[in-house]
């Protein structure tokens with residue numbers, strides 16, 4: 049009924065697309081210089097006429113379209129222009145995999161970069177950031193736009209320069225960590241980011257939804273309390289599930305039973321395990337979680353004797369991240385490896401709040417519609433679906449549900465066997481490393497070759513490469529979910545990538561005299577002749593860096609390539625055109641067989657992730673199919689399914705080997721999945737609500753900090769802190785009786801380090817305002833004296849001291865405050881059985897903590913500065 053409220057803007061945007069194309073037609077005859085000049089002209093035009101960006105959208109988009117054509121030969125489709133408009137208008141563009149989003153982002157990026165404020169294009173990993181930045185560099189060299197790139201390998205002293213570029217490609221985690229580090233800087237030269245103006249987030253659901261559950265944390269070490277972890281682990285291993293404790297799988301929580309409590313108290317010889325004075329409960333619960341809920345090769349792997357987290361959604365290892373609040377240590381104790389010191393949070397932020405810092409935000413992904421509500425509520429980002437360039441004809445077949453997990457995997461193995469026989473490339477998504485390896489073993493038994501892609505370090509380096517080749521004939525690819533996200537599966541193989549890999553392999557083989565590939569006819573004779581032109585001597589010294597060398601030769605278009613490099617580039621182009629023919633033929637063959645087949649091995653926590661997997665098939669109108677294999681033992685059924693499904697299966701009384709097509713089950717299945725979706729949504733929403741409280745405080749502290757950092761005259765701040773301190777203490781003074789009053793005045797004088805030449809009883813006789821004025825005055829006088837004293841010793845010293853004390857005390861107090869807020873949240877969680885809404889309680893107490901912190905900062909700064917003296921060592 050209220051449909052008109054959600055007026056779909058696509059029609060209107062399509063009119064703009066037409067105009068862009070009209071203008072684009074006129075650009076062809078522009079010379080390179082003329083095209084390049086457009087950027088400056090537009091910049092000036094924009095400034096002089098105080099134009100709104102929308103007013104030059106048509107021209108700018110056409111210009112980028114022309115630059116793309118000149119550099120890559122690709123002509124943007126209308127749906128890509130449509131996507132670009134949607135991005136510029138602060139929405140999420142849902143565009144399917146393979147629709148060419150990388151290029152789409154460049155249009156609004158260019159338009160917004162004309163303001164000079166800097167545009168960020170954010171993606172999920174270094175590989176994609178680099179790949180896209182290299183392409184952008186080539187394209188934007190036609191327009192005189194500077195492209196920056198920041199990955200985890202970007203040196204600190206390079207970062208500022210990269211952020212200062214017109215458009216900067218980076219990953220969500222680099223962006224977040226740089227933000228936090230900038231706000232810990234002690235000198236303004238250390239700051240690397242400029243502002244948060246406009247961000248385009250690629251794979252936006254992965255960043256804003258999947259990753260939104262774990263905040264980014266910068267931490268420092270504290271000392272280890274090893275014995276606690278060890279002891280707790282011992283106790284946990286002698287406790288029995290269902291007797292001593294109960295597991296709530298849904299919320300990943302563990303509760304001790306009465307019996308368990310008694311056992312622990314007896315064993316530890318303590319009175320009350322829940323006493324605030326005893327630290328034990330936290331250690332025991334963590335040890336139990338480590339024992340029951342955190343499983344090796346699913347939740348984490350052991351890498352170089354370290355517990356390394358595996359992201360449960362993406363299957364990626366999360367290098368350097370640690371579970372907080374002692375959980376990581378509990379797992380280290382379980383694995384019997386070195387227990388690292390517990391980390392103290394120095395700064396943290398959630399992705400939600402990080403991205404809300406931007407004035408303008410937008411994003412793109414193949415799968416957003418199912419989480420439309422969340423995007424709108426939390427980020428105020430509407431999701432707009434962009435039609436595919438060609439109609440999607442992939443067939444999603446109904447799920448097959450087996451009684452037991454064993455039967456399910458058998459069936460999957462059979463399906464792989466069949467596909468392999470036919471020759472169709474097949475991609476199998478698994479939810480954990482463990483399961484991907486299980487399937488790998490089963491395939492090995494029946495002698496089916498496969499590629500395995502999971503978070504294990506030995507596999508991850510080849511991730512993108514495996515995915516680019518997953519579209520070749522007879523290729524079976526097992527991949528943990530979303531590994532290789534952002535990399536396109538091209539049927540018949542990716543000629544560019546094959547050419548690149550072939551060159552690298554050829555050079556390596558020649559240098560190491562490896563005859564394996566030559567013998568096995570890896571390169572056809574024709575290719576061999578092309579490759580033989582490479583000057584191997586030239587690459588001998590570069591062998592350790594060969595991948596990067598070749599990558600740079602191929603993907604950058606700086607003009608000072610030397611002779612050998614130019615030769616390689618030529619060979620590359622030749623190879624590409626050869627392979628293109630081969631790949632094209634293979635593609636046709638594969639299409640006639642039915643295209644890429646995708647197998648899901650479990651329904652995920654949200655339909656969105658299922659769709660992401662399915663979406664690997666059927667790109668750009670290709671034929672393809674997908675099918676999910678499920679079992680009643682899958683987590684989704686076990687935890688969220690309830691008993692209806694199981695009862696149904698029992699009633700049907702069918703053989704274990706025979707699946708039920710889920711049409712019968714689909715209602716319960718979808719209901720279960722929706723339950724999971726909303727369950728996780730609630731968790732994220734809660735995290736967001738809680739983080740919002742600390743976020744406001746963080747903004748206040750960071751603003752104050754920044755003000756001080758940039759100020760050249762911090763005296764004002766000191767005076768303000770001093771007067772505030774006096775006022776606050778006098779507020780207490782006012783409410784007290786004479787005895788106490790005297791005490792308070794003494795405290796004030798002591799804190800401010802003021803000596804007065806008469807007795808306190810005299811002072812107390814004055815009225816409130818007189819006292820206040822008197823103290824303010826005295827404070828200023830003694831500060832002037834202090835300043836004069838220090839100034840005489842060393843000019844400029846006092847300002848330095850001020851800044852030093854201010855920043856030091858703010859940082860110290862803020863870090864302690866974060867810690868307290870953590871504890872507060874935890875305690876509120878335990879307490880929340882009353883009527884009171886925990887978030888209200890949390891807000892109230894958080895407010896009090898904050899006020900106390902601010903007071904404390906002012907007092908310590910004043911205390912320190914009023915006592916500072918210079919000790920000169922003679």
Ligand code: ADP
Nearest residue numbers: 122123124125144145146147148149150151536
């Ligand atoms: P997405 O991110 O939407 O999955 P990509 O940006 O990775 O897609 O692009 C997928 C492939 O499509 C790339 O190989 C790219 O070169 C190609 N491509 C993009 N736009 C076009 C176009 N207009 N015409 C032909 N090919 C295109």
Ligand code: MG
Nearest residue numbers: 149150534535
């Ligand atoms: Mg992409």
